Amino acid sequence: MVSVVRFENVGLRYGTGAETLRDLNFALEEGSFHFLSGSSGAGKTSLLRLLYLAQRPSRGFISLFGEDVVTMARSRLPALRRRIGVVFQDFRLVSHLSAFDNVALPLRIAGVGETEINDHVTELLEWVGLAGRSAARPATLSGGEQQRVAIARAVIGRPELLVADEPTGNVDQDMAFRLMHLFDELNRLGTTVLVATHDPLLMSRVPSARTMRLERGRLINGDTRDIAAQPPVARTAS
Numbered sequence: 639m640v641s642v643v644r645f646e647n648v649g650l651r652y653g654t655g656a657e658t659l660r661d662l663n664f665a666l667e668e669g670s671f672h673f674l675s676g677s678s679g680a681g682k683t684s685l686l687r688l689l690y691l692a693q694r695p696s697r698g699f700i701s702l703f704g705e706d707v708v709t710m711a712r713s714r715l716p717a718l719r720r721r722i723g724v725v726f727q728d729f730r731l732v733s734h735l736s737a738f739d740n741v742a743l744p745l746r747i748a749g750v751g752e753t754e755i756n757d758h759v760t761e762l763l764e765w766v767g768l769a770g771r772s773a774a775r776p777a778t779l780s781g782g783e784q785q786r787v788a789i790a791r792a793v794i795g796r797p798e799l800l801v802a803d804e805p806t807g808n809v810d811q812d813m814a815f816r817l818m819h820l821f822d823e824l825n826r827l828g829t830t831v832l833v834a835t836h837d838p839l840l841m842s843r844v845p846s847a848r849t850m851r852l853e854r855g856r857l858i859n860g861d862t863r864d865i866a867a868q869p870p871v872a873r874t875a876s
């Protein structure tokens with residue numbers, strides 16, 4: 639199995655305080671689906687930032703797509719970064735672009751033709767329930783609508799790795815399940831997926847996924863199948 643991501647003895651310290659992340663050792667195999675759970679402040683966003691190359695670790699080794707990214711020249715990072723779809727916790731949409739153009743952005747950067755872009759973006763906006771909002775600017779969209787635009791932008795280019803930070807925190811349960819279905823489909827097409835979430839019900843929607851749990855900066859591995867068996871609502875919903 640090829641590891642898309644590998645962390646060895648990784649630690650992260652902000653400033654001079656105690657380490658926020660400690661002794662992280664894990665690998666994400668190509669085509670796998672993982673949830674990252676943990677209470678607020680456990681370090682989920684910090685771990686994801688290491689993964690999508692927004693932050694370098696204080697110690698340890700990280701490889702992405704087989705390349706050592708800790709010692710890699712900064713100039714080489716953007717090329718790797720383009721292989722990753724990211725759903726940021728705070729969305730980070732481009733404020734002067736419409737919902738449509740935000741979602742189209744990765745395809746335009748990749749040089750895809752406008753006819754194909756139009757078909758793909760229209761179809762995806764429909765799937766996330768935003769068919770009627772494609773011309774809207776981010777500031778005129780609700781939090782949940784912005785989150786769905788951010789998700790559509792992250793998945794549209796079928797990235798090799800998808801990293802999503804609490805991607806369903808602003809939408810209702812039906813939409814959250816629909817978005818998980820989208821991630822699951824993307825995963826079936828070969829994308830390696832890592833989703834940070836507090837929500838056990840959400841984790842139960844992807845029975846094949848594994849769960850990594852962070853507790854005060856350390857990883858404790860679990861298994862979503864145990865969680866999926868527990869909530870009666872999840873059994874009813876499925």
Ligand SMILES: Nc1ncnc2c1ncn2[C@@H]1O[C@H](COP(=O)(O)OP(=O)(O)OP(=O)(O)O)[C@@H](O)[C@H]1O
Pocket residue numbers: 652653658676677678679680681682683684685
């Ligand atoms: N840029 C930063 N500088 C200093 N400390 C930070 C920084 N970013 C995060 N922290 C601290 O690191 C710890 C972990 O934060 P992080 O955002 O990674 O947790 P989280 O598990 O994602 O939390 P939540 O679920 O609430 O989003 C927190 O104590 C936070 O205050």
